[in-house]
Amino acid sequence: MKILFNKIFYSTRLIVEKNYYILYNKIYRCGEIMEKIAIISDVHGNITALKAVFDDIEKRNIKRVFCLGDITAKLPNSDLVIDMIKEKCEVVLKGNCDEIISSPEIKKGRFWTRDRIGEKRAEYLYNLPVMYEFYLSGHLIRLFHSSPFSLSHIFNPMFKNINTKYKDIQISSPDKLFENTEFIGKTSDDKIPDMIGYGHLHTPNIFRWKNKTIFNPGSVGAPTEMLNDYEVDETSKFSTMASYIILEGEYDSKSLSGISINLVRVPYDIEKEIENLRKSDMPGKEDSIQMLRSAWPY
Numbered sequence: 001m002k003i004l005f006n007k008i009f010y011s012t013r014l015i016v017e018k019n020y021y022i023l024y025n026k027i028y029r030c031g032e033i034m035e036k037i038a039i040i041s042d043v044h045g046n047i048t049a050l051k052a053v054f055d056d057i058e059k060r061n062i063k064r065v066f067c068l069g070d071i072t073a074k075l076p077n078s079d080l081v082i083d084m085i086k087e088k089c090e091v092v093l094k095g096n097c098d099e100i101i102s103s104p105e106i107k108k109g110r111f112w113t114r115d116r117i118g119e120k121r122a123e124y125l126y127n128l129p130v131m132y133e134f135y136l137s138g139h140l141i142r143l144f145h146s147s148p149f150s151l152s153h154i155f156n157p158m159f160k161n162i163n164t165k166y167k168d169i170q171i172s173s174p175d176k177l178f179e180n181t182e183f184i185g186k187t188s189d190d191k192i193p194d195m196i197g198y199g200h201l202h203t204p205n206i207f208r209w210k211n212k213t214i215f216n217p218g219s220v221g222a223p224t225e226m227l228n229d230y231e232v233d234e235t236s237k238f239s240t241m242a243s244y245i246i247l248e249g250e251y252d253s254k255s256l257s258g259i260s261i262n263l264v265r266v267p268y269d270i271e272k273e274i275e276n277l278r279k280s281d282m283p284g285k286e287d288s289i290q291m292l293r294s295a296w297p298y
């Protein structure tokens, strides 16, 4: 009887200990290695939307935030937005609007946003890097604002810019996004990335191209729906929300493991941002107001 009791007791203990060990390892490994990274872009001076996005990021306990540029212009609080981005983002890249307004040649009175942000912030913007890359779960991920050729070349998988102002800076094939160019400080000896993340479009999307992945977080402060017109569609709740992307995987790891990309939309008080705009003396208000309310591309 005693032998039977001991057999049952020890085999039960072994099962419990084994399961505890597996559970412990799972929790330990997930807690220590799997990580979420928020990728934000195109805030464009919209402090109300940026605060809502950072609230969402904090609720999800995400510690690492990377920004793909165009922090400034379009909406009135580029000064506050720069300060918040500088404080909370681990990586900040330069966008085309940031470059235009922060250029050292720009004289006082030329751009409303430049006068608003002042010289110290302009110097910070002008010196931002144009590319960042890192490994996540064995994938080399390269980030830039719009392309490996300049801050303005555009690749849009949802809309062909054949007869638009972008026709001369259009990129025709997604292959071009993976090129190693001098503009991003690369040579032919450098590795070709597995994934590209870029902003500039203001419309979020993720797609596969051959054996590669391309993602775009859309815009925090100036969301755009390519086919929308100037009219406000009262039934549309989605297009005007702030957007960003969450990547999840093992940061800085070259070993293949689980990886995911999550597209997030965040509601914010659009009318409050419109009030900020109306109270300011920023030029071009009416188009910006319509853009905020309808996700109209302009």
Ligand SMILES: [Fe+2]
Pocket (backbone or CB within 6 Å): 042, 044, 070, 095, 097, 200, 202
């Ligand atoms: Fe932009």
